[in-house]
Amino acid sequence: MQLAVALLQLLFIVVACILGYVLSREVAIIPGAVLRLPDVYVSQSDLWSLAGIFVTVYLGQIILSNVILRSHGFSSLRRFGTEYLFYLFAYTTASLYSFLATTINYDPQLIAAIGLISTVFYLLAMMMVCLVRDRQGVLASIWQPVWSLVRRLLSIPGVLAIGYFLVPLALGMAFTVDRDIANRITQVRIWFNPVPASEWGLKNLYPELVFEQPVLVRQAPGDTAGLYVLERVGRVYRVPFPVATEKELVLDISDQLGEVEMENGALGLAFHPRFADDAGSRFAYLYYTDTRPAEDQVNRLSRFDFAAPDPAARRATETPLMVLQREGSGFHNGGSLGFGPDGYLYVGVGEGVHPRDQEARSSATVLRSAVLRLDVDEQPDNLSPEPFYWGSLQNYRVPADNPFVDHPDIRGEYWALGLRNPFRFSFDPANGDLWLGDVGSTIWEEVNLIEPGKHYQYPMAEGHHPTGRAGPETLDVPEQGPVYAYEHSAYDRAVIGGVVYRGDRYPSLQGKYVFADNYSAKIFVMPADQSRVDDVDLIARASQYAQRGVSSVAQLESGEILVTTLGAASEPSGEVLVLVRAEEADVVQREDTPTAAPADYDxxxxxxxxxxxxxxxxxxxxxxxxxxxxxxxxxxxxxxxxxxxxxxxxxxxxxxxxxxxxxxxxxxxxxxxxxxxxxxxxxxxxxxxxxxxxxxxxx
CATH class of the missing domain: 1.10.760.10 (Cytochrome c-like domain)
Structure with missing residues (x-):
């Protein structure tokens, strides 16, 4: 009998967790007049983790009470009252543990719902025992269990149980109103959930240099003695590698960008594969936004001849490939450029790259939310671009083997669709696979393995979850989800696509995908040989966060992994970092109190x-x-x-x-x-x- 009752009690807890989750999504269990609480997102995986904690703690409580009292919790009214005190201690312990010792998003409404529903279950069960086993009347079966609880709660053990029960509520209130207490609680959670020590760290590659919001660093083909740094404001610098105290201005188009704010600016840079071999192909390709005038914004893909003798001469060689009208928010431009092993130029364009006209948002008429594939050498066997009415297209051809060249509803330039903001991608040198970080909206970030002719589900799904939103068009295209997706936290909220490492400098990273998050400035690694990844490893963290954080991850021919951080928009403070062993690192987390800024309001x-x-x-x-x-x-x-x-x-x-x-x-x-x-x-x-x-x- 004791075993059957114990199993029933555990069932109560599991069902209370599930019903509490459903109920607390719709109803405020704790009224706002009592305690003003924020909405907290709790995933289903967090729910099951929470249920596991409650079941484990309650199992210990049931075993302890049965051993001490030598009877099950519903054997008598007095025993039921005592059992409920044990229940309160277990409930409070499970709540405190989930609050202080786990990374589960703590939702007081859910915790309150679990307590309320499980208490109702306990009372109903005892009422049924009184009614059926003890053959008491209906009214007596209702009020006697309630009175037994009240009487026990008014005893000294009951008062102690209530005091213990109020501890999580008091901590929760203090957490929401007192930043110092919130910080202490956060430190406790960190102590319970330490990040494993990593063998890696970051070092400032050029400690004597700063850059004005560097968005990426590139190594031109054949030029192992220098690096090219693209600044968001529209400048390209060449910096000697591996040591430099000065930088050489190579190109400056800063006055062609207009206002560089939101996500606008110079975003992508790629060098022609024959950059070092052919004097007639010393071409660099830039993708940048142009907000002049503000009501007629465009995104430009242009070619520049770096064989010209100086920055002004190089600027004069600009040859436009794409001029794409865009809506005026400044967000979701995409930005990545890269030549594939096939010699074609791949271009990432975001969902914001479309004119304001809602009727012009089909893939047959605009180029957006996608990876494009272009033949910039204009080989005669390839195709001329179809007519385009929302900007201009020239100086390239469409590869004849692009997956949509014969599709009536999709332009031939498309290689893959359904991407929200493909800001950074790269090719795996070993097999040519295209890996891409797709910056998400408010919950999910994605790492995708891009295959030709696939639709990556935005806006119908993000991560592995449907959004409930319809797409702007219906296309008969096979869909594919991400390899890895992670939920937003306060700071993990903007993925930066990285590289599959193929080098000798970091043997333990061989064949792994190294990527980052812009806001948190964390550097992660994950396997690159799996169709789905659920867990990644954090290996390092830069010292500049949020919109100052990581903007690119790259691998050099010599094997180094480089990371750029944007720095402040108000003054040049961006950096080029290199991944190093932990003992060599000189980039550490900044103190909570930053250095003072100029007092004058700007x-x-x-x-x-x-x-x-x-x-x-x-x-x-x-x-x-x-x-x-x-x-x-x-x-x-x-x-x-x-x-x-x-x-x-x-x-x-x-x-x-x-x-x-x-x-x-x-x-x-x-x-x-x-x-x-x-x-x-x-x-x-x-x-x-x-x-x-x-x-x-x-x-």
Whole structure:
């Protein structure tokens, strides 16, 4: 009998976890009037982990109570009251463990729902025992179990159980309102969940040099004595390798880009495969945005002849291949360029590369959300581009073996479709496989192995999960999901595609895919020989985070892995880093208190900071109409409204920027910027936000 009752109690807990998960997604178990709590995303895998914790703790509790009291929990009303005290201790212990000792997203609403539903199950079970076994009346069967609980809770052990039960609630409240306590709790969680020590670290390759937002580093074919660094502002520098104290300006098109904000700028650079062998092919290809004028933005793919003698002469050689009209938000441009082993140029274009006209968003008329494949040598056996009405196409041909050349609804340039923002990709030198990091929306980031003729499911799915959104068109194209997908945290939120390592310098990384996250600046590795990967290894972390974080990962011919970090938009502080053994690393996590910035308010710099860090959700003008706003699941405030500022002080705005939404009982999708922005930058950002009504409010 004791075994059967114990199994029933464990079943109660499992069902309570499942029903609690469903109920807490729809109903606030803890009313907002009692405690204002943010929405917390809990995945199904987290649910099962949580259920495992509760079942394990309750199993220990049931065994202990049965051994001590020598009877099962429903043998009598007095025994039931005592069993519930054991239950409260187990419930609180499981809650504390999940809060302090795991990486599960802690949702107080879910924990409360589990407690409420399991308590109801316990009471109903005892009521049925009273009604059926003890043959008591209906009213007696209802009130006697309730009274037995009340009586035990009013005893000294009951008061102690209630006090212990309130500990997670008190910690949860303190976590949401007191940053110092939140930091201490976070440190406890880190202590319980340490990151394994890595043999790797990062070292500044050029400690005497800084760059203005370097987006990538390349080695030109045949030029092992130098590196080319592309700055987001539109400059290309050649830097001697491996040691340099000076950099040589090779190309400057900075005045052709217009405003470099949001995700605009010079984004991609590739060298012709015969760059070193043929004086007539010393070509570099650049992909960049042009916001001049703002209402007629385009993305450009151009060729430059680096055989010209100086930067001005090289600039004069610009030969356009693509001029693509784009919508005006500045987001989701794509950006990667690379020559494949077949000698063709591959181009990553994002979902933002389409004109505002909604009727022009089919793959038969625009080039967007895809990897394109072009013949820049214009071989006669290949095809001329079809007519194009949303920009201009010239100086290339379409490879005759591209997968969609005969498809009536897809232009021939397409190699693969269904990508949101293919910012970085690379080819595996061993087999030619194309690996790509697709920057996601609000929940998922993807690493994809790109195959010709496949659709990678955006916007219908992200990660391995349907979004419930319909695509802009219906295409009869085989679909394929990612090899690896990871959920957003406060900082892991923008994948940077990397390289499959094929070199001798790092033997333990041989054949593994090395990639990064822009916001967290983490460097990861994962197997490159599996169709699906669920776990990756963190091996290093750069010292610049968020929109200052990692922008590219590359491998040199000599085997080194290089990483670029953007640095601040307000001043040149970007770096080129090299992966090294841990004992050689000199890039460490920055202290919580950053160095002071200039005290004078710079509106232009603050506007750039807002555009880079805030506009995706809050909109370029601050009106709450950013491109990701509809996907957040919470209403966005209109920062241009005088009423918004009438209701909030500068201190209120400063607090939510510094501490993030979760710490103030708001949406956890608003990250804390206090660890990334300098104090003066936050001060200036508050001033800029308070000026938005004068700039953009519509009366």
């Amino acid at each position: 509106e232009q710099a603050s506007a750039a900071s807002f555009a880079v860090n805030c506009a995706r959700c809050h909109g370029v003008t601050g009106d709450g109409q950013g491109p990701d706003a509809p996907l957040l699941g919470v209403p966005m405030p209109d920062l241009t409204s005088p009423l918004y500022h009438f209701q909030r002080s500068a201190e209120d705005i400063h607090a939510v920027i510094e501490k993030g939404g979760a710490a103030l009982g708001m949406s956890p999708l608003m990250p804390p910027w206090g660890e990334f922005l300098q104090p003066s930058e936050i001060d200036h950002l508050v001033i800029y936000i308070q000026s938005l009504p004068d700039k953009h409010h519509r009366h």
